[in-house]
Amino acid sequence: MSGLPKKFPKQRFSLPLDGGGQSSTQSRAVDTGQGGDDKSSSGWTPRPHPLPQGERGSEKFLLPQKFSLQGRAAVVTGICGNLGPIWAETLLEAGAEVAGLDLPQAKKTDVFLKLGRRYSNKFLFVPCDIRDRKQLLKAKKKINDGFRSATVLVNNAGIDQPPAKLKESWTFEDIPAEICRKVLEINFLGAFQAIQIFGPDMIKLGHGSIINIGSVYAEIAPDRKLYEHFNLKPPFLKPPAYGASKAALINLTKYLAVLWGPYGIRVNALSPGGVEGNQDAKFKQKYTAKVPLGRMARPADLDGPLLFLASDASSYMTGAHLIVDGGLTAW
Ligand SMILES: NC(=O)c1ccc[n+]([C@@H]2O[C@H](COP(=O)([O-])OP(=O)(O)OC[C@H]3O[C@@H](n4cnc5c(N)ncnc54)[C@H](O)[C@@H]3O)[C@@H](O)[C@H]2O)c1
16 A cells, blocks of 8 residues: 655665655745754644545445545654554555654664655654754654654653562652653643644644554552562552643643644553563563453554544544553542
């Protein structure tokens, strides 16, 4: 499947996609004429939200079209991690062009590299630290030059503190504020800034879907018993700033749904439960014992919910928090 308009030559987006020296005279869906600068958002006029396409009960009612992202561009932050490529592949499969942002030094996983080869003409890697507004502006310019203005933004970049990688642990009273600050800076402020930079083009186009990746820990507190077997002294505590940062992101989701709803922008949060990866067997066993569906999440559990939120299939949904956790938070 190729949703790429013919005007985009294939080799422009082949990996490695550091974008070095890319310049374009191609027309953009939105050309602000501002050269990627930080234009003020004043002067926007509210407009009715686009009505869903297709007539029920007629041959024009084509349900799969509602899930199509043909002709749209998407941005996914934290593209090099575990979940970034899952979101990207889903959006690419649905027909979107995808620009993936991550730290310049982020390790490219095999999954990421495979994706780049498979969708070489529709997938662009843009090095960018989302904490840095200037880098975000530069990234936006590069994306607008290469693709079109993004009308889907997946705020996925985030940091946590898995116990297996930890050399030091603290009691709650001793947790360094610096650790909290870093988590909040990336998980909340990074997403906040990405929305500031990519949102205005969506407003000018009159439609957009912003998806903030949260966590079940936005809703519930971590159970320390899950981590007891790590035998750290003092016992491991999942960083309180992690859940707090995600709860803040959920609140920002609602804030923006209200603020930008009149401009046709939908803002929702998607919170996966624990995704099966290289966690140790004991953790997996204790965690799954708490999950009504009896297992951790797999990539195939997440693509449908993401596509639903990104596409017109969720055209009347904004300010919502979609939790995909196998029932973990249901009790
Ligand atoms: N994996 C899970 O089980 C799980 C469950 C619930 C929620 N989440 C959330 O999903 C998101 C992705 O999780 P993951 O498991 O893929 O994490 P990950 O650590 O594998 O990937 C996160 C990515 O974000 C990038 N990143 C970090 N700081 C950045 C910055 N300043 N600028 C740009 N990129 C930056 C990292 O380089 C990394 O590639 C996170 O927000 C996480 O909180 C994950």
